[in-house]
Amino acid sequence: MLPEIEALLALQRQDTLLFEARRRRDDLPRRKEALREAVNQAKTELDQAKKDLEQARLARRTSEKDVEGLTTDAIKLERQLHDVKTNKEYQALLHEIEGIKSKRSDYETRILESFEREETLTAAVKAAEKRVTVEEARLKDGEEKLAREGAEVDQSLHSLQQDREAIKVRVPPALLSRYDRLLGVRDGVAVAEIKKGACGACFKGLTPHALQEARRGGEIKMCDACGRILVLAETSMT
Ligand SMILES: [Zn+2]
Missing domain, CATH: 1.10.287.1490 (Helix Hairpins)
Structure with missing residues (x-):
């Protein structure tokens, strides 16, 4: 990660x-x-x-x-x-x-x-x-x-x-400002775990390509539907 x-x-x-x-x-x-x-x-x-x-x-x-x-x-x-x-x-x-x-x-x-x-x-x-x-x-x-x-x-x-x-202080400023904005408009939940191939907050499914990218973990992914920052759940690698 x-x-x-x-x-x-x-x-x-x-x-x-x-x-x-x-x-x-x-x-x-x-x-x-x-x-x-x-x-x-x-x-x-x-x-x-x-x-x-x-x-x-x-x-x-x-x-x-x-x-x-x-x-x-x-x-x-x-x-x-x-x-x-x-x-x-x-x-x-x-x-x-x-x-x-x-x-x-x-x-x-x-x-x-x-x-x-x-x-x-x-x-x-x-x-x-x-x-x-x-x-x-x-x-x-x-x-x-x-x-x-x-x-x-x-x-x-x-x-x-x-x-x-x-x-x-450990979060880069650009990411932090995106996070803070999301926190305000998304009921205090800016980061969502990917669960069963979908956004854990709004349940919108990820495309296979997006899922693959998320698994690779090279860059930060956002949910297409709710805009939340997506992270791969540590427990379930789905
Ligand atoms: Zn979402």
Whole structure:
């Protein structure tokens, strides 16, 4: 293998590590944001659960007031029973009282149902509060962990970069500038191994002639399709 190709391969390996380290570093804010988002989500759910409970309580209190009002009405009408003159009036009044009492019974049923609902909603509020606590703890742990990870990645980026500088000087400038350009436009992969007679990155097959030239190893070959610098895989001489 040409020494400059050997250096180029080393550079590509180094850049793959650098690429991965940068990707990890760039992903840190997103991971932090996801943790914050989980806390916000839990808080929104808690607010909603509290609102639902409050609404159920208000509705029940309204029903309770209605029951009180209907009770007062019924008492008033029952008193009037003593004063009515005719049987017809008496029956009409009795009928009215029955109507009020039946309505009151409906409200009372509603109140009982509301108590059951409030119990369920109270449990939901407690569960939501617990979730907020869990997510907040997760965020706190996560932030510490991500800060440590960030420092580690920065450290490793620094040393990878230093090593890269040392490898870089072994690659001829013209080849290096081609390599750097390819790295930018080809997702961080500028060098591809020839595998099974094809470019290992874009899988375009090499002509028998190009393959032969590559095997001879006298000059640097580029892939016709993606432009990447081709090297013959050391393991498979295909
Ligand atoms: Zn290719």
